[in-house]
Amino acid sequence: MKKEIKVRVPATVANLVSGFDVLGMAICEPFDEIFLRKCTTPGIKITHTDNFGLPTEANQNVAGVSLLAMTQAIGNMQGGWEIEMHKHIKPGSGLGSSAASAAGTVFAANILLGSPFTLQQLVPFAMEGEKLASGVPHADNIAPCLFGGITLIRPDGDSEIIQLTSPDIFVVVLHPQIELKTADARNVMPKEISIKDAVRQFGNVGALVAGICTNSPALMAKGMNDLVAEPYRKKFIPFFDEMKHAALSAGAIGGGISGSGPSVFMICEDRQVAVTVEIAMHKKFESSKIPFHTYLTRIQTNGIEIF
Amino acid sequence: MKKEIKVRVPATVANLVSGFDVLGMAICEPFDEIFLRKCTTPGIKITHTDNFGLPTEANQNVAGVSLLAMTQAIGNMQGGWEIEMHKHIKPGSGLGSSAASAAGTVFAANILLGSPFTLQQLVPFAMEGEKLASGVPHADNIAPCLFGGITLIRPDGDSEIIQLTSPDIFVVVLHPQIELKTADARNVMPKEISIKDAVRQFGNVGALVAGICTNSPALMAKGMNDLVAEPYRKKFIPFFDEMKHAALSAGAIGGGISGSGPSVFMICEDRQVAVTVEIAMHKKFESSKIPFHTYLTRIQTNGIEIF
Numbered sequence: 050m051k052k053e054i055k056v057r058v059p060a061t062v063a064n065l066v067s068g069f070d071v072l073g074m075a076i077c078e079p080f081d082e083i084f085l086r087k088c089t090t091p092g093i094k095i096t097h098t099d100n101f102g103l104p105t106e107a108n109q110n111v112a113g114v115s116l117l118a119m120t121q122a123i124g125n126m127q128g129g130w131e132i133e134m135h136k137h138i139k140p141g142s143g144l145g146s147s148a149a150s151a152a153g154t155v156f157a158a159n160i161l162l163g164s165p166f167t168l169q170q171l172v173p174f175a176m177e178g179e180k181l182a183s184g185v186p187h188a189d190n191i192a193p194c195l196f197g198g199i200t201l202i203r204p205d206g207d208s209e210i211i212q213l214t215s216p217d218i219f220v221v222v223l224h225p226q227i228e229l230k231t232a233d234a235r236n237v238m239p240k241e242i243s244i245k246d247a248v249r250q251f252g253n254v255g256a257l258v259a260g261i262c263t264n265s266p267a268l269m270a271k272g273m274n275d276l277v278a279e280p281y282r283k284k285f286i287p288f289f290d291e292m293k294h295a296a297l298s299a300g301a302i303g304g305g306i307s308g309s310g311p312s313v314f315m316i317c318e319d320r321q322v323a324v325t326v327e328i329a330m331h332k333k334f335e336s337s338k339i340p341f342h343t344y345l346t347r348i349q350t351n352g353i354e355i356f
Numbered sequence: 357m358k359k360e361i362k363v364r365v366p367a368t369v370a371n372l373v374s375g376f377d378v379l380g381m382a383i384c385e386p387f388d389e390i391f392l393r394k395c396t397t398p399g400i401k402i403t404h405t406d407n408f409g410l411p412t413e414a415n416q417n418v419a420g421v422s423l424l425a426m427t428q429a430i431g432n433m434q435g436g437w438e439i440e441m442h443k444h445i446k447p448g449s450g451l452g453s454s455a456a457s458a459a460g461t462v463f464a465a466n467i468l469l470g471s472p473f474t475l476q477q478l479v480p481f482a483m484e485g486e487k488l489a490s491g492v493p494h495a496d497n498i499a500p501c502l503f504g505g506i507t508l509i510r511p512d513g514d515s516e517i518i519q520l521t522s523p524d525i526f527v528v529v530l531h532p533q534i535e536l537k538t539a540d541a542r543n544v545m546p547k548e549i550s551i552k553d554a555v556r557q558f559g560n561v562g563a564l565v566a567g568i569c570t571n572s573p574a575l576m577a578k579g580m581n582d583l584v585a586e587p588y589r590k591k592f593i594p595f596f597d598e599m600k601h602a603a604l605s606a607g608a609i610g611g612g613i614s615g616s617g618p619s620v621f622m623i624c625e626d627r628q629v630a631v632t633v634e635i636a637m638h639k640k641f642e643s644s645k646i647p648f649h650t651y652l653t654r655i656q657t658n659g660i661e662i663f
Contacts, residue, residue, distance in 0.1 A: 071559040203563055205556030205581055213566055241548045244584065247557065249512030252378040254558045255565045256510055259520055262569035274512055277551065 053086040054160055057356055058153035059197070059349040060138045061145030062220070063189040063308040066273040067253035073145075073193035073200050075349040076220050081149045083112070084133035085157040092129040093117065099136045103150075111147045111178035112154035119155050119174040123165065130158065142224050143308040148190030151178025156195060156353045168195050168352075169210060183231035190308065197352030199261055215348045216264045219323035221301070223292065223330045224312040226340040229285050234309035237281045246276045266302045266318045273303030273316075286311045287337045292330045299329040320345075360393040361467055364663055365460030366504070366656040367445045368452035369527070370496040370615040373580040374560035380452075380500035380507050382656040383527050388456045390419070391440035392464040398436040400424065406443045410457075418454045418485035419461040426462050426481040430472065437465065449531050450619040455497030458485025463502060463660045475502050475659075476517060490538035497615065504659030506568055522655045523571040526630035528608070530599065530637045531619040533647040536592050541616035544588045553583045573609045573625045580610030580623075593618050594644045599637045606636040627652075 058081040065072040088094075093107035093116055107113030112132055120126050132154060138146040152175040159166050166174075172188055172195065180186035188208060192200040198215040202208060242250075257272030259265075283289040283306065296304060296315040300322040304315030315330065317323035327345050334341055365388040372379040395401075400414035400423055414420030419439050427433050439461060445453040459482040466473050473481075479495055479502065487493040495515060499507040505522040509515060549557075564579030566572075590596040590613065603611060603622040607629040611622030622637065624630035634652050641648055 067558075068562060069558060070555045071562055201559065201562045201566060203556075203559035203578060204552075205560055205583070206578060209578070211563055211566060211575065211578070214570075238551065241550050242554055243548050244545065245511075247549055247554045247584065248377045249510075250554065250558065251374075251376060251561045252508065252510035253512055254561050255375060255378055255508045256518055258562045258565040259508060259518060259569050262566050263521075268518065271510060271513060271516070271518070276512070277554065 051161055053084065054157045055082065055084045055356055056153050056157045057082055057354045058149040059194060059352070061148055061190040061193045062314050063145065064275070064278065064306070065199070065257065066275045066279070066303065066305040067250055067257050068201070069275060069277045070187065070189055070204065071202055072257070073189045075193040075197050075352065076222070076344070076346045077349045078344045078346040079137045079144065081138050081153055082135040083153040083157055085154065085161060086131040087128060087161045088131055089128045094129070094131045095134065096132070097134045097136065099134065101136055101140050103134070103140065111182050112150040114181050115151040115155050115175050115178035116158055118177040119158060122174065123162070139224065141228050141230070143229070143306065143310045143312040144222065144224065145190035145194055145308065147178055147182035148175065148194045151175040152191050152194040153353055160355065171195060172208065172210065185231070185235070195352055198348060198350045201258070213258065213261050214264065215350050216261055216266060216269065218266055218348065219317040219320055220346050220348065221296070221315045221317060221323050221327045221330065222307065222312055222344040222346065223334055224342045225287065225334065225337070227311050229309065229311045231309045234282050234285065238278055239281070242277060250276050266316065269316065270302035273305065275305055279305050282306055282310055286313060287339060288333050289313065291333045295329040295333045296326045299326045301326045358468055360391065361464045362389065362391045362663055363460050363464045364389055364661045365456040366501060366659070368455055368497040368500045369621050370452065371582070371585065371613070372506070372564065373582045373586070373610065373612040374557055374564050375508070376582060376584045377494065377496055377511065378509055379564070380496045382500040382504050382659065383529070383653045384656045385651045385653040386444045386451065388445050388460055389442040390460040390464055392461065392468065393438040394435060394468050395438055396435045400437045400439065402439045402441065404441045404443065406441065408443055408447050410447065418489050419457040421488050422458040422462050422482050422485035423465055425484040426465060426478070429481065430469070446531065448535050448537070450536070450613065450615040450617045451529070451531065452497035452501055452615065454485055454489035455482065455501045458482040459498050459501040460660055467662065478502060479515065479517065492542070502659055505655060505657045508565070520565065520568050521571065522657050523568055523573060523576065525573055525655065526624045526627055527653050527655065528603070528622045528624060528630050528634045528637065529614065529619055529651040529653065530641055531649045532594065532641065532644070534618050536616065536618045538616045541589050541592065545585055546588070549584060557583050573623065576623065577609035580612065582612055586612050589613055589617055593620060594646060595640050596620065598640045602636040602640045603633045606633045608633045
């Protein structure tokens with residue numbers, strides 16, 4: 050059996066605007082690389098080649114706790130693990146950095162152990178990492194990270210991941226280098242909404258999912274309006290309204306906050322429009338004087354890849 | 357130009373469980389028949405061949421107010437109308453009886469006038485009838501009645517009707533002959549829901565729409581759970597839980613209250629299962645001693661038909 054493995058783990062955009070806490074999408078860039086080794090020494094040793102300053106104690110580290118949860122489920126496992134993280138998805142970017150660490154590690158470990166678990170069965174282990182990172186064990190980044198493409202989760206049910214068709218679109222992401230804690234982004238939201246607004250969002254989720262399933266960016270566009278989180282969270286993101294407006298004016302079909310932010314994503318029907326949208330967002334945001342990255346990327350349909 | 361026309365107008369199931377106020381489905385049975393004549397005498401003359409006791413004054417009648425709204429929009433119209441209603445969809449059944457009267461009449465009138473309006477443009481006229489019937493101008497029965505198949509409306513937007521693919525399913529309907537006012541069914545609902553429950557319903561709406569769009573009854577089934585209306589409205593319907601349980605046990609994939617009730621509908625993957633489901637619901641409900649009808653039908657994909 051193989052003793053070591055290297056995986057490439059995609060960044061993910063959770064929520065997709067109106068699909069708050071239920072929809073997520075894997076994107077080709079940025080991505081993390083994780084090397085995992087099965088070794089004879091017990092315990093989990095974690096090293097980072099990046100300078101994000103993430104903890105290296107297994108029980109303090111997102112990848113560590115996920116791997117611990119998985120090995121505890123197996124029970125009676127000999128030896129230990131070495132994890133070498135090459136992270137490119139910045140923690141706190143809203144691009145599923147913790148999900149990538151968690152999902153990538155359990156995915157890799159599962160392969161080295163001879164795949165005792167299905168992808169679906171890996172979800173709860175990876176969610177332990179999310180719980181450590183944000184206090185809430187959510188799967189809306191884990192799911193697209195593991196399965197690729199666009200995924201739907203149903204909190205009202207068995208948490209089974211539903212894979213949707215991936216429409217043929219381009220994604221522009223602008224990541225402002227500001228810190229925004231998921232917990233703060235959650236606390237700013239009201240605990241209740243009116244039935245009237247809920248119904249508006251039912252219609253939007255329906256249109257978005259119908260657009261995804263029928264590869265219709267125009268229909269997706271209709272559904273990309275969020276009444277639940279964006280109105281409360283956008284104030285944390287400098288120039289959010291200006292960027293969104295500029296992107297839509299430049300031809301983007303829709304977009305909003307990626308996960309709980311601060312990254313902002315916009316969806317475009319073709320590459321030429323996406324280039325224009327990227328420039329438009331760039332122009333708006335640079336006046337903030339805050340450092341930022343942009344990505345022009347596509348939907349990543351394979352999930353975690355071994356290389 | 358033709359002076360008279362006869363149309364067949366389908367019954368409709370609004371909400372489709374989790375798609376509260378946004379999804380609707382036309383079914384082949386029951387249906388109304390409407391004869392409409394353009395005549396030289398001004399005014400709107402309404403006659404009924406049924407014994408439902410509906411008003412015949414145009415401004416008190418659902419078909420009448422819809423037709424008035426339409427002719428007012430045209431302005432300066434010569435002559436008047438004779439409407440002969442042969443209703444088979446019982447008013448107050450929860451099967452879109454008022455929507456059928458309203459949509460059927462404006463559809464027929466539009467044809468006789470040389471189709472000055474698109475189907476989409478007929479929606480607001482027909483909604484005047486819904487407003488008269490229930491106090492609320494809603495389109496979730498109007499839309500599938502006019503367009504056929506399964507439709508999605510987005511209250512958060514331009515009210516444009518989105519037609520979804522029609523999956524290959526059978527529909528069993530049980531209509532208890534009790535009176536249940538839409539207004540009462542609305543008043544019993546809370547005005548707000550928790551974000552947590554809203555998110556559960558986002559996941560359900562997403563799964564239901566994805567199931568519809570990909571012709572997957574199994575995926576539709578996952579999404580057919582409603583947290584918004586059914587928990588509050590089901591008490592108005594005798595033996596609701598028992599019927600639903602019996603139908604699911606007999607192989608139905610899902611179902612619930614049709615519109616605001618009292619009709620109950622269940623969806624089945626094949627005819628043989630649908631027959632078993634119909635018998636199971638029949639058995640449960642007959643102990644109530646309340647008269648009832650059942651229908652075993654399919655999705656009506658054509659909308660209003662001229663014959």
